[in-house]
Amino acid sequence: MTEGLQHRDAGTGERYDVFHTDCLARDVVDHVTSRWGVWVLIALRRSDLRFYELRESIQGISEKMLAQTLRLLVGDGLVWREVEPTTPPRVTYGLTAFGRDVGEPLTELFDRVTRRLSPGEQ
Template sequence: MTEGLQLVPAETTRRYDVFHTDCPARNVVDHVTSRWGIWVLIALRNTDLRFHELRNSIHGISEKMLAQTLRTLIQDELIWREVEPTTPPQVTYGLTEFGKELGVPLTSLFDRITDRLGSRAAEDIA
């Protein structure tokens, strides 16, 4: 036995308590899981899209809500925005590396739900 030896855990990356109202990670979780945030991330998982392509791929979202959601996800560094200097300007959106990392479990969740629902849900839509 070594006397005076104290075992101190090595400093690890800081963990956030998302259940605490002041936690900065909580905002990102709220944005990702918001009504439209998750759909924007899923829509961008395979390809970059222009604003109207994105709007057309997410049925039910208004231009105002899409613009607001995109602004929030850009601030969270989940998606990027590129403006081409044309008339009118062409704006393209895509996932950042952080967005791609989050897209993996979201896509898995989405795929599990759609697989589980199977043809029953497809019949309801048609």
């Protein structure tokens, strides 16, 4: 029985089954919707940022969690990372085209929530 399964053509004749634990798409969604993944994507929506700028813009995130989250998002192809060979190294992060595409509905959700919670609109 395959009713209710979410399949998508993977391009090579394979299909993604988003309800299967080994599904690549599921891993990406898990990384995007993790506690900090959403905030990293939203923070990078307007401009590229250096590591310390990201850490400062996302209150409550530790350096360790930011580094971990960025590593996953870079690995998923959502975020790019550029290292300039200076002392200390200058590391900048930004959204890839895929990251902008995935981040757009997150930004819309964030904007809807903040508009709804604005004074006088509750």
